Amino acid sequence: MKIVDVKAMTLQMNSWRYPLVQIETDEGISGLGEGRDGSDKRLLLELKRFLVGEDPTNIEQLLQKIRRRGGRGATGRQGGGVSGVEIALWDIAGKAAGMPIYKLIGGKRRDKVRVYVDSGVGILPDGSRPPRYPADGWEQAYTVEAYAEKARRRKAMGFSIVKFDLGYHGMFLNVPGYALGQHTSERGFNAEVACVKAVKEVLGDGVALCLDLGSEDYLASDRHMTLPSAMHLCKALEPYNILWVEDALSTAHLDSWVRLTNSTTVPTLTGEDLYLRQDFLPFFERHAIDVAHPDIATAGGILEGKKIGDLAELFGISIAQHCAGSPVSLTANLHCAAAQPDNFLAMEYHAADMPAWQSLVKGLPTPLTTDGFMDVLDKPGLGITLDEEVVRKHLAAGETYFE
Numbered sequence: 001m002k003i004v005d006v007k008a009m010t011l012q013m014n015s016w017r018y019p020l021v022q023i024e025t026d027e028g029i030s031g032l033g034e035g036r037d038g039s040d041k042r043l044l045l046e047l048k049r050f051l052v053g054e055d056p057t058n059i060e061q062l063l064q065k066i067r068r069r070g071g072r073g074a075t076g077r078q079g080g081g082v083s084g085v086e087i088a089l090w091d092i093a094g095k096a097a098g099m100p101i102y103k104l105i106g107g108k109r110r111d112k113v114r115v116y117v118d119s120g121v122g123i124l125p126d127g128s129r130p131p132r133y134p135a136d137g138w139e140q141a142y143t144v145e146a147y148a149e150k151a152r153r154r155k156a157m158g159f160s161i162v163k164f165d166l167g168y169h170g171m172f173l174n175v176p177g178y179a180l181g182q183h184t185s186e187r188g189f190n191a192e193v194a195c196v197k198a199v200k201e202v203l204g205d206g207v208a209l210c211l212d213l214g215s216e217d218y219l220a221s222d223r224h225m226t227l228p229s230a231m232h233l234c235k236a237l238e239p240y241n242i243l244w245v246e247d248a249l250s251t252a253h254l255d256s257w258v259r260l261t262n263s264t265t266v267p268t269l270t271g272e273d274l275y276l277r278q279d280f281l282p283f284f285e286r287h288a289i290d291v292a293h294p295d296i297a298t299a300g301g302i303l304e305g306k307k308i309g310d311l312a313e314l315f316g317i318s319i320a321q322h323c324a325g326s327p328v329s330l331t332a333n334l335h336c337a338a339a340q341p342d343n344f345l346a347m348e349y350h351a352a353d354m355p356a357w358q359s360l361v362k363g364l365p366t367p368l369t370t371d372g373f374m375d376v377l378d379k380p381g382l383g384i385t386l387d388e389e390v391v392r393k394h395l396a397a398g399e400t401y402f403e
């Protein structure tokens with residue numbers, strides 16, 4: 001079997017952009033993959049020159065060829081070309097073997113995968129987004145009551161882990177009164193703790209709460225709080241039994257992560273913008289985090305995500321999987337998660353406020369989750385296909401279907 005073509009297209013849903021890739025072979029089998037959410041399909045297409053004419057089932061050898069010859073792979077949202085191709089290659093390999101992908105990367109370690117749900121405060125059930133600082137009205141969108149209301153809606157959905165954003169909706173973005181440079185002011189600190197308290201009062205002790213303090217820009221450390229602010233916040237959150245605090249600091253500051261993690265019983269987490277397991281290794285060797293959080297659409301793909309989970313296990317570190325992509329990316333995560341070792345916690349579902357999202361593909365269960373778990377799929381490859389009719393309605397401006 002040989003690769004004969006590589007095609008890509010970008011979908012748009014609400015403010016999200018999903019770059020998809022299709023790798024085609026001379027035997028009529030094609031594979032579906034996805035680059036990182038918000039990135040560019042050109043990162044996928046530029047790898048075509050390494051792929052055409054090759055056997056798509058020699059996956060590790062092909063990835064090595066791409067990396068050695070300068071194929072794009074990098075941290076953050078713009079690093080996802082290699083990862084998206086890896087996912088599509090596994091889809092082909094699974095279809096050719098007649099097996100679901102998890103069987104080819106070690107086999108199933110669980111029949112159903114725990115999902116954690118992202119919860120954008122102020123986002124309405126139709127997916128419309130609230131204003132962010134400095135837009136007018138941002139302060140009204142992120143009140144304590146808005147947090148409590150969102151927690152009520154999430155609890156009713158039956159998930160066992162719920163994640164809320166703190167900070168980067170405005171309060172820590174050098175908002176006058178809430179921040180002093182990168183340092184959180186007393187008012188900002190009190191506001192954040194009050195939001196957490198309100199959410200916990202709704203969720204109770206039967207639903208775990210995670211908090212994402214993450215900057216939108218990898219390494220943009222002006223958008224992260226200072227180490228003392230992060231330590232102060234984590235210490236204050238200890239009575240609330242938080243499952244993890246995410247991306248409190250920039251991954252550029254390894255020593256700061258060590259100090260933060262050593263200073264608190266709240267589990268710390270980072271990794272959504274790291275590329276390959278060697279990026280995670282220093283965080284594991286120094287126990288700079290308690291939970292690793294790769295996004296397999298940045299980190300190098302399905303098998304690389306599994307390798308990161310295996311490596312974390314050796315250091316007594318848990319693994320959760322970040323995912324803010326389309327249902328293609330979610331399904332790739334499902335196969336990876338099915339095969340992860342016992343240190344696996346949960347994988348992310350980022351589209352609970354997007355009613356049309358799941359209809360982009362055929363083959364996922366309806367409803368997507370039951371009691372916060374997703375059943376592992378048993379069809380060959382990813383086990384899903386695009387719904388072409390629906391996808392055509394969600395092509396980004398100027399895009400055509402798999403050109």
Ligand SMILES: [Mg+2]
Nearest residue numbers: 212214246247
């Ligand atoms: Mg995050």
